[in-house]
Amino acid sequence: MSTKFYNTITRQKETFTPIKKGEVKLYTCGPTVYDVAHIGNFRAFLFEDLLKRFLLLKGYKMTHVMNITDVDDKTIKQSIEKKIPIQELTETFTERFFDDLKRLKILPADEYPRATAHIQSMIKMIKKLIDGGFAYQAGDGSVYFSIDAYPEYGKLVHLDFGGQKSTERIISDEYTKDNPQDFVLWKAWKEEDGNVAWDSPWGKGRPGWHIECSAMSTEYLGAHFDIHCGGVDNMFPHHENEIAQSECATGEPFVNIWMHCEYLLVDGGKMSKSLGNYYQIFDLLEKGFTPETLRYILLNTHYRKTLNFSLSKRHEADQAVQRISDIYERLTSFVGDKTASASFPKVFNDFVKALENDLDTPQALALFFNWIKQTNHRLDEDSLTLEDGASGLRFIDKFNSIFDLLPGRIEIPATVLSLLNEREEARTNKNWKLSDDLRDKIHKLGWLVKDTPDGAKCQPV
Ligand SMILES: [Zn+2]
Structure with missing residues (x-):
């Protein structure tokens, strides 16, 4: 069976065919480094990790780029509030982010481009958009993308702006824009930006958030690439705007498949600092979760379904992770150093098929745990062959290359x-x-x- 992914833009599962045979180019929206990322953010990063590990298992050569947004409204506001220079602030939270990625055993991306190191690429793209008639400079020096110039605007989230534009225009209080839905590509410097500004053909200012991702993805992956991911909260306006900017600037289709990870709730509601249920990875590790139990909880719900997190999930996750460790230990000592021809157990095919079906992780995990149960039973009644034991170990190895739920082996002195x-x-x-x-x-x-x-x-x- 071929691999099928649900494509947000077409609203259906599609057979995945990379642009270049055997290679996949993947862009995933990274963190805005003004604070520590929370478990909801990491749900999306873990889904992307699983996607990447699965494509690696399928034998694709992967190029993965994840941006670091180190300049935008939020980073500037936080740096002013905390009276910390913006660079120092974003550097601190970038480091924290990388620590958390390691803690959760997320495979590193090939590139982590920082927005502030790519301002010239953004300026170049904005220039192209102005030259092509897709963008204009407003009175205050800011540059806006004109959605009237791009009839396909709204195609990702299936929004129809026809007829709505003129009404909104009347009630809009943003007089500088031609159309209220036009979005900013270059923000003219204002006093509250302090010393955060770059020179451009339109005067001092800074890029808008959306153009950062368009410029950096194009620079590292080319104008047209395979997969773009993010959380559902990135769909609109961020990804919609990315499509508009990129397709108008390059004249090429931007991305073949858009994949979005659903929200994470905590105790059935929105996570909030005031309710005391706002969790960062570090907090949860302190509370006794392990990288493996967190991975298990976050991957055990399909990425397109809302995940309801609660501290009480730890117990079940501990048991699940323990079961994997136990079967691994049992099979390792059963097989020992005896060599046996190693194929895969029959269930391995179904396991891969489940993941080929738009990354059906709950089904893949159910198949794996059912196999553990049966294998334990056969070990108990002494009916497991050496061959079965060896192929079982191979299965665990492949399983772990995707889910990474086997705790790291501890060196005993x-x-x-x-x-x-x-x-x-x-x-x-x-x-x-x-x-x-x-x-x-x-x-x-x-x-x-x-x-x-x-x-x-x-x-x-
Ligand atoms: Zn982005």
Whole structure:
């Protein structure tokens, strides 16, 4: 079966065919670095991570670009309020963002272009738009995109602006624009911008947010590329405006497939600082979630459905992650260093098919956990073959290359390992006193010994 993705622009699942055979160019809207990104933002970043990992599994060469918006209204406002130079502010939150990406095991993008390092590309694109008759300079020096010049405006969100324009025009109090829906490409400098400004053919100012993404995606991925993602909150006006700017500036179609991740709610409502349910990744790790449990919770709902997060989901996620670790351990010790021809279990095909169907992660996870249940059963009744064990390990490996739910293996120090061996020997000789003494000794070194049917296991205290 071929891979199908739901394309926001056509409102249907479409067979995915990359522009260039074997390669995928992906652009995902990155953070505006005026604050720490919250779990809702990370839901979208994790969905994009899963999309990318799946396309890698399918054998595509990926080029992934994610922008860093380090100048816009919000960054300027925050820098003034906090009395911190804008560069210092955005640098701090960019670092925090990269820390959180690592914490959640999100694969890094190939490029993280910062808006402030690409002002000239933006100016160039705005110039093209003015020359082509798609943009105009207003009285205050700002430059606007004229949506009247682009009849396809609204095609992403299926909005029809016909007839609405003139009425809105009358009630609009923005006299500088020809049309109230025209959006800004270049914002003329105002006093409240402080020293945040660049020279341009239209005077001192700064780019609008939308042109940042159009200019940077084109610079790194070309005028026409495969997939553009973001949260549903980016659809309008941000992505609609990106399409208008890019298609008018380059004369080419912009993006083949638009994919959007739905909202995340907390306890059934909007996350809010005043309700005390506004979560950042760091907060949740402090509360006992792990990168794996967070990944599990955020990926277990299909990306096009609203996800309802709550702290109580931790228990179920802990158990799910534990089940994966356990089967991995059991199969590893079952197969040992014996070589067996390794194919995949039958269910692997269905697992891939589920993901090929617009990334049906709930179905893929259900298939995986059902396979774990059956495999445990067969191990219990001693009916699993070595071949099955080896192919099971291969399945876990592929599964983990996409979901990354297997906790990182912890290196046990050599001293602890040798004490552990001594203790095993003592237990074989039924020398319980020595075995207990050794357990205490290991505990003093910061490790906890747990006796399991497969032998003693060790974990940090
Ligand atoms: Zn963007």
